[in-house]
Amino acid sequence: MIDITSAVTVLAMVDNLRGQGSWAGETHVQKAMYFLDKECEIQTGFDFILYKHGPYSFDLHDSLNMLLAIGLLDHEITPPYGPRFRLTKVGEDFLRKHSCKIGSAEPSLRTVAEWFGAKGVADLEKLATALWVRIESPEEDEPVQARRVHELKPHISVEDALQALSTVKTMHS
């Protein structure tokens, strides 16, 4: 069962992403929450593994489904694309009522949404995988990390991986 703080954080992330023009599908929410957790060091309580489009949390996946099931989130269907999340009226009320639970995470939520709002999934995969590798081997220099990104995701070229690592570094600073 998802707790209120996690629910509010996920809802706020969806809301912020949409506010920044993001598609706000599951991949977008997954990567944004990963950055919130690892880059902004806001404890989301979700465990991430490296999955289809980079870091992914099964717990977050289950929580999103739970929020759909209890009517706080809804899917906006735009064939043939994957669904977009949006807050329902009940979800908006819930978020307003419990917004105090977000506390100090609010600026970080806004920042992550600004970073990712205009980005497509291919970019999100590169950035999130680059962050994954930076965390996995912080002592390595960037060319080594870029080769590791390429090794984990062979469709990401070493050049693109280098650029993603550099972007992540900029975000960090």
Place this chain on the structure above:
Amino acid sequence: MLKSSHEFRDPLHVFIRLDPEERKVVDSEPFQRLRHIHQLAMTYQVYPGATHRRFEHSLGCMELASRIFDTITRRDNIRKLPNDVCYRLPEIQEEGRLSYWRKILRMAALCHDLGHLPFSHAAEGLLPNGISHETMTKRFILEEMQDIWDNAHKPQPEAELIAKIAVGRKEAPELEPFTTWERILSEIITGEVFGADRMDYLLRDSLHAGVTYGHFDHHRLIDTMRILPGVAQDKTQEYSPEPELGIELGGMQVAESLLVARYLMFSQVYFHAIRRIYDLHLAAFLRESLPCGVYPTELKDFLAITDNEILVLIRKAACDPSLPGHAHAERIYRRTHFKKAYETMAQDLAQNSKVLEDITRGLEEEFGAENVLVDKTAKPMASRDDFPIRNSNDRIISARSQSKVLFSLHEATAWYLFVAPELRDKACAWVKNNVDSYLKPRTECHD
């Protein structure tokens, strides 16, 4: 001379054939143990035909997994994959290597249930914290079966690969990373819409229980299964280059019928109130009679306990009031199980989300806690994951955009209150007289 092929006659798939190495797996002690683990626990007390075991289900799972594999790797079925998708699946380009992957998949499907406890899911809560039947399955594959893998013909199957594919990514985070191909292979077994495990248990449980709720046209479903590009995640993509298991458009209705079949099987068979109360009595009996109330997890000790040993324990305890678990053993053995006094309906929950807890408290105060058992189990029925469908224009579309059925099925619930049979009439009358007052939230009681 050693036979090159062995066959089992199966009530569902007719003939299931095995090669000599697979036969060694079947002959192993962990696999033979599955002959003595009922697939549906004590469901046979309600549906007398449901006495089938994990043994035949595991064979069936292997058979269906192989059929899926053969369909999705057929040359003309992968010919249409775009280059950037093929790039992520180098394994399917090497035709000579496909037979190796097929072997791994079949071994994994055979082994996927090795770690089941006696009576399957009924008392899984008695495993120590952090250990599930999947944990035990992995241990059997990685430890107990190692000799079989080591002595297999080259290329030898890797134990770690078999374990990964048998239990899937969610249950094997310590075996990361999974390649895209390994993920797809594990989904062939464990997938929630197309998984061979799910397909086989629905069809088999339905057949043996003597009901038709679990039927769906699995031949058609498997025939339409494909490896496809993923659904476009947003407008920056035409499709996602990450390959997924999906279906041709013509398979959508049968995919829907599988999920409906599952919903019906849960509501009519798996969550049948009498079946559930046997599970509760069984778990309570084991909690009292096993040392420290937990299952052993040493492989040797684990292997030594099957349904047979538990049934003997139940019979002994039922006949001897001095033995631990006597009361629950007697309820099972003499079929004097607790009876349903209340079932939570959706409209009750809409009025008071804690109605089950509130009525439980009321019944316990009135009749004594020892005379009340509560069951609160729910299972999501809708598909949790989107998947790609290829339409007649070769366009990849989202299943979620095509099917309301797949994603809107209600969860199946078993929210029951049971009471000792001698109190049933009084308890039912009490519930009837008091239920309305419990349909208002009693928040003051919780403080």
